[in-house]
Amino acid sequence: MIPHSCPTLGRAEEASVLKCLRSGQIAMGPQVEKFEQAFAGKFAVRDAAAVSSGTAALHLALLALDVKVGDEVIIPSYVCTALLNAVHYTGARAVLADVDALDANILALDVERKITRRTKAVIVPHMFGAPADLGALLKLGVPLIEDSAQAPGARYAGKPVGTFGRVNIFSFYATKMMATGEGGMVVSSDPKIMARVRDLLDYDHKPDYKVRFNYKMTDVAAALGLVQLKALGAFTARRKAIAAFYDEALSGLPCVLPLRREGAQPVHYRYVIGVKGSADRFIAAMVQKGIACARPLYRPLHQYLKIKGFPVSDQWMDHGVSLPIYPSLTKVQAQRVVRGVQSLLTGKGGRK
Numbered sequence: 001m002i003p004h005s006c007p008t009l010g011r012a013e014e015a016s017v018l019k020c021l022r023s024g025q026i027a028m029g030p031q032v033e034k035f036e037q038a039f040a041g042k043f044a045v046r047d048a049a050a051v052s053s054g055t056a057a058l059h060l061a062l063l064a065l066d067v068k069v070g071d072e073v074i075i076p077s078y079v080c081t082a083l084l085n086a087v088h089y090t091g092a093r094a095v096l097a098d099v100d101a102l103d104a105n106i107l108a109l110d111v112e113r114k115i116t117r118r119t120k121a122v123i124v125p126h127m128f129g130a131p132a133d134l135g136a137l138l139k140l141g142v143p144l145i146e147d148s149a150q151a152p153g154a155r156y157a158g159k160p161v162g163t164f165g166r167v168n169i170f171s172f173y174a175t176k177m178m179a180t181g182e183g184g185m186v187v188s189s190d191p192k193i194m195a196r197v198r199d200l201l202d203y204d205h206k207p208d209y210k211v212r213f214n215y216k217m218t219d220v221a222a223a224l225g226l227v228q229l230k231a232l233g234a235f236t237a238r239r240k241a242i243a244a245f246y247d248e249a250l251s252g253l254p255c256v257l258p259l260r261r262e263g264a265q266p267v268h269y270r271y272v273i274g275v276k277g278s279a280d281r282f283i284a285a286m287v288q289k290g291i292a293c294a295r296p297l298y299r300p301l302h303q304y305l306k307i308k309g310f311p312v313s314d315q316w317m318d319h320g321v322s323l324p325i326y327p328s329l330t331k332v333q334a335q336r337v338v339r340g341v342q343s344l345l346t347g348k349g350g351r352k
């Protein structure tokens, strides 16, 4: 079976983790500090705070913007529940916006319609590694939290994503672009925001008492992250090559291939095609061929919340199929994926 996603871990990761273990320093310590500095340097941002997950990063980003009970935060309907949870942790209300048929990213036009006097922030994920419509979203005048969990290294108008929002977050979950098992990062060029984030992520050695969290990253995770960060460029180049191969090999078939927003340079975290019939049926048939495809999202938020009016999210849900793409996917495996898709879409055996 060709897996749908897979972390890329090698000798350098092993050596780095082993060195960390042997140092006896396994909780937050010097490795975390080094990782934060390397990450901030890579994306040319003033400061970066490592945390235990992308969800923790989102929670802290919201708290740093003083989001609380009575506030509203706009998030897309077509996204994982991590965003909904983070908003709910703060006691604020999550307001859903539909997404773009082009690239599954939050639709600025629908965000605009949903802004009220209570709107405190908009969370903007860059779905499948493709930058959202930051130009239009920035014009709305509401603070943005960029969620670059799927898109470290992607660029919009020539600048890396994760540098446009008031606060920005990343995730290093096992199957993301770069992995530390679990982990995340909060980035902002505003020193006051970063001071709040750093204050809240750790509970110990504080002069006063208030509710704080234990959202610290471990040195073991940071030791992994340091190596993965160095490899990110090579990882992305490999993903780009696979995406280009799929683009070429699948063109002309009766399905929708990933489309690119103007000014966006994606990192190809996912390669999602739109099939005419049921995505579930297509995925089951691919699995029969030994190729693990997946729905790119388990369930959109409006379906969990049992509300209607998100037709484009429903379309992505019903027809979106994510094909295997990751740095260790071989050419031969990618060719098998293509033959599988060809044979299902043309009803033929697929060319040899």
Ligand SMILES: *Cc1c(COP(=O)(O)O)cnc(C)c1O
Pocket (backbone or CB within 6 Å): 053, 054, 055, 056, 079, 080, 082, 083, 125, 126, 147, 149, 150, 171, 172, 173, 182, 183, 184
């Ligand atoms: C993975 C992901 C998250 C959550 O990150 P965790 O590290 O799993 O908590 C949030 N937003 C997006 C867009 C993601 O892909």
